Amino acid sequence: MRMLRSSGEVELDGWQLVRSGDATVDALPSGNLLVPLALWRSTPTLAQTHHDRVGVWLQNSDEPESLTPDVLALPIIAVDFPAFNDGRGLSSGVLLRTRMGFTGDLRAIGAVQLDQLNYMCRCGFTSFALADDADADAMRSHLVVMSEYYQASATEPRPLFRRR
Amino acid sequence: MVAQYRYDEIDQRIIEERARHYRDQTNRFIDGKLTEDQFRPLRLRNGLYVQRLAPMLRVAIPYGTLNSTQMRMLAHIARHYDKGYGHFSTRQNIQYNWPMLEEVPDILADLATVQMHAVQTSGDCIRNVTADHFSGVATDEIADARPYCELIRQWSTAHPEFDWLPRKFKIAVNGAAGVDRTAANVHDIGLDLVRLSDGGIGFDVKVGGGLGRTPVIGSLIRRALPEQHLLTYVEAILRVYNRYGRRDNKYKARIKILVRAMGPEVFAAKVDAEWAHLKDGPNTVPAAEIERIKSGFALPALEQLEDASSLLASQRFNDKAFDQWLTHNVHPNQRPGHATVTLSLKPTGVPPGDVTDRQMDAIADLAERYSAEEIRVSHEQNLVLPYVPQRDLHALWRALDEWNLATANVGTLNNIICCPGGDFCSLANAKSIPIAEALQRRFADLDELYDLGPIDLNISGCMNACGHHHVGHIGILGVDKKGEEFYQISIGGNAGSDAALGEILGPSFYSQDVPGVISRIIEVFVRLRQQDETFLAVVRRVGIAPFKEHVYADAA
Numbered sequence: 175m176r177m178l179r180s181s182g183e184v185e186l187d188g189w190q191l192v193r194s195g196d197a198t199v200d201a202l203p204s205g206n207l208l209v210p211l212a213l214w215r216s217t218p219t220l221a222q223t224h225h226d227r228v229g230v231w232l233q234n235s236d237e238p239e240s241l242t243p244d245v246l247a248l249p250i251i252a253v254d255f256p257a258f259n260d261g262r263g264l265s266s267g268v269l270l271r272t273r274m275g276f277t278g279d280l281r282a283i284g285a286v287q288l289d290q291l292n293y294m295c296r297c298g299f300t301s302f303a304l305a306d307d308a309d310a311d312a313m314r315s316h317l318v319v320m321s322e323y324y325q326a327s328a329t330e331p332r333p334l335f336r337r338r
Numbered sequence: 339m340v341a342q343y344r345y346d347e348i349d350q351r352i353i354e355e356r357a358r359h360y361r362d363q364t365n366r367f368i369d370g371k372l373t374e375d376q377f378r379p380l381r382l383r384n385g386l387y388v389q390r391l392a393p394m395l396r397v398a399i400p401y402g403t404l405n406s407t408q409m410r411m412l413a414h415i416a417r418h419y420d421k422g423y424g425h426f427s428t429r430q431n432i433q434y435n436w437p438m439l440e441e442v443p444d445i446l447a448d449l450a451t452v453q454m455h456a457v458q459t460s461g462d463c464i465r466n467v468t469a470d471h472f473s474g475v476a477t478d479e480i481a482d483a484r485p486y487c488e489l490i491r492q493w494s495t496a497h498p499e500f501d502w503l504p505r506k507f508k509i510a511v512n513g514a515a516g517v518d519r520t521a522a523n524v525h526d527i528g529l530d531l532v533r534l535s536d537g538g539i540g541f542d543v544k545v546g547g548g549l550g551r552t553p554v555i556g557s558l559i560r561r562a563l564p565e566q567h568l569l570t571y572v573e574a575i576l577r578v579y580n581r582y583g584r585r586d587n588k589y590k591a592r593i594k595i596l597v598r599a600m601g602p603e604v605f606a607a608k609v610d611a612e613w614a615h616l617k618d619g620p621n622t623v624p625a626a627e628i629e630r631i632k633s634g635f636a637l638p639a640l641e642q643l644e645d646a647s648s649l650l651a652s653q654r655f656n657d658k659a660f661d662q663w664l665t666h667n668v669h670p671n672q673r674p675g676h677a678t679v680t681l682s683l684k685p686t687g688v689p690p691g692d693v694t695d696r697q698m699d700a701i702a703d704l705a706e707r708y709s710a711e712e713i714r715v716s717h718e719q720n721l722v723l724p725y726v727p728q729r730d731l732h733a734l735w736r737a738l739d740e741w742n743l744a745t746a747n748v749g750t751l752n753n754i755i756c757c758p759g760g761d762f763c764s765l766a767n768a769k770s771i772p773i774a775e776a777l778q779r780r781f782a783d784l785d786e787l788y789d790l791g792p793i794d795l796n797i798s799g800c801m802n803a804c805g806h807h808h809v810g811h812i813g814i815l816g817v818d819k820k821g822e823e824f825y826q827i828s829i830g831g832n833a834g835s836d837a838a839l840g841e842i843l844g845p846s847f848y849s850q851d852v853p854g855v856i857s858r859i860i861e862v863f864v865r866l867r868q869q870d871e872t873f874l875a876v877v878r879r880v881g882i883a884p885f886k887e888h889v890y891a892d893a894a
Contacts (some may be wrong), residue, residue: 257585259379259462261502265580268499273615289363289380296498320355322348324492325621332620333493333569334348335627 176304177281180295180317184310187303189229189250191283199223208252208283211236214245231283234262238269246274252281253299258290264297271298271328288312292319298328340405340711341474343488344634345453352495353455354447360384361443368440383463383501385456386442390764395434395442396459397449401469401487401511402430402715404454406702409713411452413698419445424698426683426691428755428806429508430468430715431459435762462591463501464494464576468510470519471716474637475678475724477670480531481539483513483520485631486568489623493569500576504583505591507576508548511541516835521717523547523837524809526593527575528556529568530835539565545575545605546597549803553839554594557602559609565628569621574613578605638710638725643675646728653732662746662784663735677728679709681721681738682745682753686778689771690756691719700741708734717806718755720748751793751860752778755806759799759816760823766799768816768823773797773852780853790860793873794833809833811874812859813840814852825852829859829885830877841882844890858889 177187192202192209199217202209206227214220214230221228229250232238245251251270253263263282270276281301282294291302295317304310326333360380367377387394397412404412412432416424419441425433437445449455458465467487474482490509494500500507509527510520522528528544540562547556563571579593582600597605654661669678681701684690693701701721705713708730709723716722721743726734738744747753754777757763759770774797781787796810800817807813813828824846831840847855862885867876877885 258376259502260585261499262581262585264499264502265577268577287376289376290502293498293501319359320352320496322352322355323498324352324495325497327498335492335624335630336620338346338348 175306176308176310178302178304178310178313178317180300180302182314182317184304184314189252189281189303191231191252191303208250208281211245229279231281232266234260234266236266238266238274241270241274246276248278250279250281250301251276252283255282255284255286255290258285258287260285261293264293267294267297267299268328272331288316291316296323296327296329341635341638342403342405342712343400343485343631350450350453353450353453353457356384356455356457356496357443357446357450360446364440364443379461379502381439381442382461383458384442384446385459386437386439387460388764389435389762390760391762392436393439393442394762395437395445395456396427397432397434397454397456398459398466399430399432399454399715400491401467401473401484402471402717403469403473403484404713404715406706406711406713408452408454409698409702409705411448411454413695413702415445415448416695416698422696423692423694425689425758426693426715426719426721428717428719428757428804429466430471430717431466432715433758435758457495458501460506462503462505462507464490464497464503464507464509466508467491467494468508468520468525468717470513471714471720471722472519472669472678472724473513473714474635475671475673475676476514477672478514478517479672480515480533481513482632482635483511483529483531485628485635486529486531486541486565487511488631489568489628490572493572493621500580503576503580504585505588505593507579507593509572512835518833518835518837519716521806521809521833521837523555523835524549524553524806524833525556527572532562534562534564541565541568543571543575546594546602547837548592548594549806549808550592551589551801552594553803553808554598555837555839556594557597557605559602559606566623566625567617569623570616570619571609571613573621574609574616577612578608582608637673638712640673640676640710640725641727643673643727643729645674650728650731657732659739659746660732660735662788663744664731666746666750666788667744667748668731671725673725675728677726677731679723679726679731679734679738680716680748681723681743682748683720683743684747684753684778685742685745686752686782687775688742689758689761690754690774693721697741697743700737701743704734704737718753720753746784747787749792750787751781751790751795751812752787753794754778755794755796755810757798757805759797759805763799765802766816767801767818768799768825768849770797770799770805770814770816773814773816773825773849776853777856780857790863791870791872794831795856796831806833807831808839809837810840811877812856817846819846823849825849827852827855827859827889829882830874832874843882843886855889858891859885862888
């Protein structure tokens with residue numbers, strides 16, 4: 175699997191997504207894993223016991239404000255988009271970046287489509303998994319679709335009226 | 339110089355790039371790279387619906403203000419890409435019923451050359467921010483609301499976080515004191531401009547109003563919000579909505595549902611908690627930015643004129659038709675010697691709000707000659723010329739009359755607000771336009787019409803209430819009963835600052851019976867009114883029982 179960075183690079187995806195809510199600690203695959211927040215919370219020693227790196231993925235209903243410092247210190251947090259026109263995760267991204275000060279890789283997973291990429295980037299998302307048949311060039315060209323925006327965002331804290 | 343927000347190079351670039359981006363999306367759809375489901379939200383955010391007979395394009399007219407050059411472009415689009423007419427909507431936009439999907443990128447490119455666009459006129463995002471059609475000229479105004487509409491328009495255009503909301507989001511800004519011509523009480527956010535104790539401008543903020551399946555009057559959640567906090571506070575509301583609004587059921591997804599579920603106090607507290615993080619941050623609007631936007635709206639250098647009431651008095655004395663038009667379609671203006679003129683788009687036999695391309699060109703010419711090149715769109719589906727010298731009213735009236743734009747029915751029962759309905763709209767349960775025409779014919783006698791006083795009659799073809807039937811003094815709703823078109827009648831609604839939702843009279847009626855039902859309602863009103871009580875006042879005084887009784891009197 176490949177992934178696309180908001181800066182445009184296409185790389186091998188180092189992270190495996192552990193989807194199911196009934197994933198148990200004993201049955202986790204090896205490799206770098208993105209586990210559900212609930213699993214992380216119920217297994218405080220996970221980072222120590224798992225041989226490889228661990229990151230967390232949030233449902234879009236998981237409140238960023240509820241995340242503890244151990245989660246915010248992770249190298250990666252992912253936010254799930256259950257449907258491509260469900261923009262709740264966009265607020266999650268903004269809050270993780272601006273209010274919670276998360277500085278790691280912020281990934282959008284789930285229903286991530288070409289025309290949502292530019293919104294996600296501006297909400298602070300920095301990586302996207304690419305399906306095997308994804309057109310990486312097309313996706314890269316849709317990371318940025320306008321040369322200017324009026325409003326502030328997670329990536330530009332000053333609205334245009336402060337930059338005009 | 340036209341009194342409008344002045345686009346600079348960046349504003350221009352934004353709409354041009356947006357139009358190019360939509361062209362790319364259209365091409366990808368035509369090439370099969372986007373499915374219908376994937377393309378739908380993209381085309382909606384650029385104004386394109388797919389309707390019963392043809393696609394419909396909704397072009398934005400921000401806060402209902404446009405100039406002659408822009409009106410000529412709207413005429414060109416009607417002529418070149420459509421069937422020679424357009425429809426002005428209850429949210430101050432214009433709708434074209436017959437564009438071809440593959441030509442819409444060309445339409446948007448043409449619109450961009452005159453600083454127009456169709457950004458976010460549909461879809462689950464922030465829509466056109468509407469204002470009083472008499473903004474800047476009304477004698478009962480605290481301040482012109484439109485610069486604040488423009489501020490919100492810019493902030494909401496392609497917003498990274500709020501373009502994928504649970505459902506559509508409509509904002510209205512009212513600048514008048516104690517009166518509301520914007521229906522702010524039935525908007526997702528309704529802002530009433532207020533004068534603060536320090537002399538500055540602020541807003542009373544109402545949220546969660548709306549029509550449709552679950553009509554609700556908005557709740558006041560904050561008073562006297564100083565203007566520099568407008569964007570941070572609106573951002574706080576949108577973030578709470580984007581996070582907690584329902585997405586499981588399309589019919590329960592508007593913010594009004596969330597406000598009612600939480601209760602307005604709890605909702606307000608959540609907004610305040612979010613706002614605490616944003617207040618005084620970078621989205622606080624500097625006075626210089628408010629001034630920059632306002633400077634475009636500065637009233638044009640109108641002639642200094644004396645009041646011309648005595649001239650008008652003699653003119654109207656000699657011409658009954660002119661007198662009737664002056665009484666109903668002409669309104670006071672802040673500027674001495676000037677008046678504000680409503681162009682009635684409600685002549686009998688024309689779908690309410692429809693204008694031909696040739697009429698649009700004529701209106702552009704008349705605006706240039708008589709109204710400092712400026713035109714407004716009212717949510718009542720009429721047009722307004724805001725700066726007409728009183729001494730020119732008679733000449734303007736003659737010209738408007740030639741173009742069938744001078745029907746003297748503004749403020750009367752025949753100034754019907756009517757959605758496109760079953761003739762055009764795939765959502766409709768019933769036709770609405772034929773009902774409007776039948777009623778206008780029933781009440782064609784102007785003397786009788788005037789005797790009835792102000793009556794807002796609103797018609798919607800379905801529960802989505804685009805015709806605002808809930809807030810009509812008389813409301814008519816098309817319903818589908820056993821596969822046939824029936825009409826439910828309500829009375830006692832009101833769209834203004836003392837907003838109210840109408841009460842349904844009883845079982846629905848066949849279309850051919852509707853004019854008779856309205857006649858009976860009017861009969862009761864005329865029988866019960868005391869001196870010059872208005873229809874709404876009578877309904878509020880006596881309740882619906884007398885009306886219900888007479889309307890259903892000889893029901894078998």
